[in-house]
Amino acid sequence: MIEIENIHKSFDGTMVLNGISGKFDQGKTNLILGASGTGKSVLLKCIVGLIQPDEGRVLYNDREFTHASKNLKVEVRREIGMLFQGSALFDSKNVQENVMFPLDVLTKMPNDEKMDRVNFCLKRVGLEDTNKKMPSEISGGMKKRVGIARAIVNSSKYLFCDEPNSGLDPQTSIMIDNLIKEITEEYAITTVVVTHDMNSVMEIGDNIMFLHKGNKLWEGNNQNIVHSDVQELNDFVFANKMMRGLKEKS
Amino acid sequence: MFIANIGKYFMFLGSLFTNRESFSTYFKLIVEECNLIGINSIVLVAIVSSFMGAVTTLQTAFNLVNPLIPDYVISLVVRDMTILELAPTIIAIIFAGKVGSSMAGGLGTMRITEQIDALEVMGINSSSYLVLPKVIASLLMYPLLVITAGVLSMVGGYLIGVMAGIISPTDYIYGIRFDFNPFTVVFALIKSFVFAFLVSTISSFKGYYTSGGALEVGVASTQAVTTSVIAILFADYFLAQLLL
Numbered sequence: 001m002i003e004i005e006n007i008h009k010s011f012d013g014t015m016v017l018n019g020i021s022g023k024f025d026q027g028k029t030n031l032i033l034g035a036s037g038t039g040k041s042v043l044l045k046c047i048v049g050l051i052q053p054d055e056g057r058v059l060y061n062d063r064e065f066t067h068a069s070k071n072l073k074v075e076v077r078r079e080i081g082m083l084f085q086g087s088a089l090f091d092s093k094n095v096q097e098n099v100m101f102p103l104d105v106l107t108k109m110p111n112d113e114k115m116d117r118v119n120f121c122l123k124r125v126g127l128e129d130t131n132k133k134m135p136s137e138i139s140g141g142m143k144k145r146v147g148i149a150r151a152i153v154n155s156s157k158y159l160f161c162d163e164p165n166s167g168l169d170p171q172t173s174i175m176i177d178n179l180i181k182e183i184t185e186e187y188a189i190t191t192v193v194v195t196h197d198m199n200s201v202m203e204i205g206d207n208i209m210f211l212h213k214g215n216k217l218w219e220g221n222n223q224n225i226v227h228s229d230v231q232e233l234n235d236f237v238f239a240n241k242m243m244r245g246l247k248e249k250s
Numbered sequence: 251m252f253i254a255n256i257g258k259y260f261m262f263l264g265s266l267f268t269n270r271e272s273f274s275t276y277f278k279l280i281v282e283e284c285n286l287i288g289i290n291s292i293v294l295v296a297i298v299s300s301f302m303g304a305v306t307t308l309q310t311a312f313n314l315v316n317p318l319i320p321d322y323v324i325s326l327v328v329r330d331m332t333i334l335e336l337a338p339t340i341i342a343i344i345f346a347g348k349v350g351s352s353m354a355g356g357l358g359t360m361r362i363t364e365q366i367d368a369l370e371v372m373g374i375n376s377s378s379y380l381v382l383p384k385v386i387a388s389l390l391m392y393p394l395l396v397i398t399a400g401v402l403s404m405v406g407g408y409l410i411g412v413m414a415g416i417i418s419p420t421d422y423i424y425g426i427r428f429d430f431n432p433f434t435v436v437f438a439l440i441k442s443f444v445f446a447f448l449v450s451t452i453s454s455f456k457g458y459y460t461s462g463g464a465l466e467v468g469v470a471s472t473q474a475v476t477t478s479v480i481a482i483l484f485a486d487y488f489l490a491q492l493l494l
Binding site: 102105106160 | 268275359364367374379
């Protein structure tokens with residue numbers, strides 16, 4: 001489980017996060033939802049330690065991370081897998097080398113074991129025959145899947161996904177969403193997904209935290225999000241015609 | 251701003267040596283970087299240095315019109331200019347243009363595409379993992395490039411001098427060996443280590459702290475070359491003042 005307590009962050013006097021607190025449960029897909037520019041990605045970066053918050057703290061299974069020593073931070077980070085918005089695959093390495101990278105650098109696993117693990121993870125994300133392909137030779141959806149394989153190859157306890165289906169077609173988006181949910185449940189990972197995609201919310205939103213202008217306005221799940229009385233959330237959820245239609249029907 | 255950047259640069263240098271990965275990880279990366287930095291630069295260095303020696307021979311001969319000055323002075327001038335200045339300094343400027351811009355561009359692209367963040371999230375010290383091998387490979391390969399450039403420059407001078415009938419082969423060899431001070435080679439090698447360190451660290455620093463998009467990567471590459479060249483020229487002056 002990950003807990004965040006009173007996270008504040010400003011850039012050049014502009015407040016981006018205003019005292020965000022919450023819990024992300026193990027084995028659940030936890031969503032941070034909000035419109036563009038509401039501070040979702042900044043919050044995610046504060047949680048993984050890429051940005052130091054001005055105030056507040058993050059706890060990984062009761063281990064204080066934000067103000068931890070370098071060694072403890074490294075220890076926690078080695079339990080983290082992250083899927084970036086643009087996949088962040090290493091251009092100079094092929095698919096197999098990308099997925100094997102955390103094992104190469106962070107473990108002393110023998111080569112044949114590493115190879116087995118890589119093949120297992122690639123099979124798990126449905127990319128058995130792409131080992132030797134370079135990132136430039138595969139599609140956006142495949143890159144995301146390679147990113148997921150790389151994130152879970154080291155048996156991560158925590159999985160973070162920054163807008164996992166941005167730039168993908170609806171079918172591939174659903175496939176990526178389902179893959180994240182399956183992996184989360186299968187390996188009992190604590191997964192945090194940043195998204196502004198309502199399809200993702202309805203598909204995989206076990207726990208949802210809604211941000212608006214740096215404030216947490218609502219918390220719930222994909223069952224009760226459509227019954228919220230928070231105006232900003234309703235404006236966001238029912239921004240498109242289809243969702244408005246569903247509301248009118250219900 | 252300038253002072254703040256200098257401070258940030260020294261902190262960046264410090265970060266290269268903290269939370270390092272295993273030696274075997276670095277060894278593989280250093281070999282890869284040696285190939286990229288050294289082997290891939292040999293052709294350019296060979297072309298530039300051969301022509302540098304050839305042109306120096308022609309121009310020295312053009313200026314030495316007094317019949318009282320023996321011909322071997324031409325190759326003596328070529329030798330000293332090559333070892334003291336042309337091989338370490340001119341090749342350093344070319345090194346900054348080719349290798350420095352590539353380092354800054356590569357790291358800048360990794361930064362804007364979140365590849366550096368990916369390393370950090372994995373618990374890897376990205377500056378040490380990405381930059382230290384480049385610095386070590388530069389320190390290993392650049393002196394070798396300078397030695398290659400020095401030899402090829404004198405060979406270029408010999409070929410053009412002999413073929414154009416400016417100087418006889420015997421006079422050229424005599425001039426190359428005449429009153430040779432081995433310290434000039436030591437001086438050239440000291441300069442090459444300093445220049446390699448400056449180019450690799452400044453270029454990596456510029457690339458590593460790139461923010462924005464493709465435009466900023468281009469700006470970082472340009473700044474890497476400009477700053478490296480200025481640093482080379484200052485270091486050249488101080489080393490000459492200090493050691494000669």
